[in-house]
Amino acid sequence: MADVTRRIGLSLGADICWPIAYTEIMRQLDLSIPMDGDSLRFEVERLSIEPFDLEEHVPHDVVIDRVTHWFNPRREWIKKAILLDDVYVFNNPWSVQSMEKLTSYCAMIRLGIPIPKTWLIPPKEYDNWEPDLHETLRQYARYFDLGEIGEKVGYPHFMKPYDGGGWRAVSKVDNAEELTQAYEESGSAVMHLQEAVLPFDRFVRCVGLGPQTRIVLYDIEAPLHDRYTMERDFVNDEEASLIRDTTLLINAFFAWDFNSCELIHKDGIWSAIDFANPCPDSQVTSLHYHFPWLIKANIRWSVFAAATQRQQKPMGWQRYFAAVDEEMTLRERLDALMPIVHERFETERFEEFCETHLGHLDEVAHEWFSTDMARDAIRQKVVALFPEHEVAGFTDLFFDRIQKWRAVEGAGTP
Numbered sequence: 001m002a003d004v005t006r007r008i009g010l011s012l013g014a015d016i017c018w019p020i021a022y023t024e025i026m027r028q029l030d031l032s033i034p035m036d037g038d039s040l041r042f043e044v045e046r047l048s049i050e051p052f053d054l055e056e057h058v059p060h061d062v063v064i065d066r067v068t069h070w071f072n073p074r075r076e077w078i079k080k081a082i083l084l085d086d087v088y089v090f091n092n093p094w095s096v097q098s099m100e101k102l103t104s105y106c107a108m109i110r111l112g113i114p115i116p117k118t119w120l121i122p123p124k125e126y127d128n129w130e131p132d133l134h135e136t137l138r139q140y141a142r143y144f145d146l147g148e149i150g151e152k153v154g155y156p157h158f159m160k161p162y163d164g165g166g167w168r169a170v171s172k173v174d175n176a177e178e179l180t181q182a183y184e185e186s187g188s189a190v191m192h193l194q195e196a197v198l199p200f201d202r203f204v205r206c207v208g209l210g211p212q213t214r215i216v217l218y219d220i221e222a223p224l225h226d227r228y229t230m231e232r233d234f235v236n237d238e239e240a241s242l243i244r245d246t247t248l249l250i251n252a253f254f255a256w257d258f259n260s261c262e263l264i265h266k267d268g269i270w271s272a273i274d275f276a277n278p279c280p281d282s283q284v285t286s287l288h289y290h291f292p293w294l295i296k297a298n299i300r301w302s303v304f305a306a307a308t309q310r311q312q313k314p315m316g317w318q319r320y321f322a323a324v325d326e327e328m329t330l331r332e333r334l335d336a337l338m339p340i341v342h343e344r345f346e347t348e349r350f351e352e353f354c355e356t357h358l359g360h361l362d363e364v365a366h367e368w369f370s371t372d373m374a375r376d377a378i379r380q381k382v383v384a385l386f387p388e389h390e391v392a393g394f395t396d397l398f399f400d401r402i403q404k405w406r407a408v409e410g411a412g413t414p
Helices: 017-029 072-085 093-098 101-111 131-140 146-153 176-184 237-253 284-307 317-322 330-345 347-357 361-368 372-385 388-408
Strands: 002-011 033-035 038-046 062-065 088-090 118-121 157-161 171-173 191-195 202-209 212-217 258-266 269-274
Touching: 002 017, 002 284, 017 038, 017 284, 017 361, 017 372, 033 284, 038 284, 062 072, 062 284, 072 088, 072 093, 088 284, 101 237, 101 317, 118 146, 146 176, 146 191, 157 176, 171 176, 202 237, 202 284, 212 237, 212 284, 237 258, 237 269, 237 317, 237 330, 284 347, 284 361, 284 372, 284 388, 317 330, 330 347, 372 388
Parallel strands: 002 038, 002 062, 062 088
Antiparallel strands: 033 038, 118 191, 157 171, 157 191, 202 212, 202 258, 258 269
């Protein structure tokens, strides 16, 4: 039996707390996994940014990426790593680069997922008046009645960038006058007008990491550190199944390993309003109570992908489209689609792998999150975000919420 090392690279931006937790828990796990006659061990390395030779081979088996959606040098390095060395990356960089809110809405509309009525409108102005643009607009741009479109969408609605961006430039529009003002202020951004699902009784975020999900009741009116609530039992079993399956469907369809889906409940219907988020918030300062779940889920999926040498796969959209028809209910559509989803995520194989090789993860993580090292990881992130006079208080707040997680969910609860 040969000793084989699988290498996991962390492609990081301003991340502080989760790489510390991930790396330290991986170190304490001290994994040695028998597979195909070998004994697999694992190394974790933070990736640096530097010039690279296109023909240079990459030693990593898996890369957990946090920056390619906005940092082109890292995106191109990762594309090269996939093409040259079959590196498996969270998430597929081509999908992240090409799929924006509009694309995700259209695909899910075709699959029958409830999406609020949405229109795209041309930008109010243009940054670059090159000759080709001027001639294109002169010949083909048509005047349109913004107020008429607003009526078709319905009031209230939201104006927001078609490609998203962490609540960037989102405006609630209650009437035609506010619509005109929001459009005048939108500049060169291409905007969606989307029907508001109001009044709603529940707003949830469901985080998906591989075939794993966590549903959180989300309070959009709260300060950032309180938006991910610690509420429990806010959905019944049937609703939880629908939310999880919707999230996994979206992630599998777009080849996203790690993504979050926002859904709003009104009049018995869960509407997906935002689900192209393939770099979800991973910081303890927002996730707090839910932070340990994220770390454990990340470890499970990355170790599984590295150990099994998981490969990037074609998205194969036609299989999804062919599996549903217009006569199906939403639940029937999801039931028809989930076998494709679980095949993509190798869910059964993943669960067996975790049970066989990662049975001690819960205990190790439960213990680590009680340590001074865990508290210091929290403090480091707090220092980066909060003024000095608030550091001690917020460090205690987030650490105490994690201790509540340890008490409520405990070792042995995924």
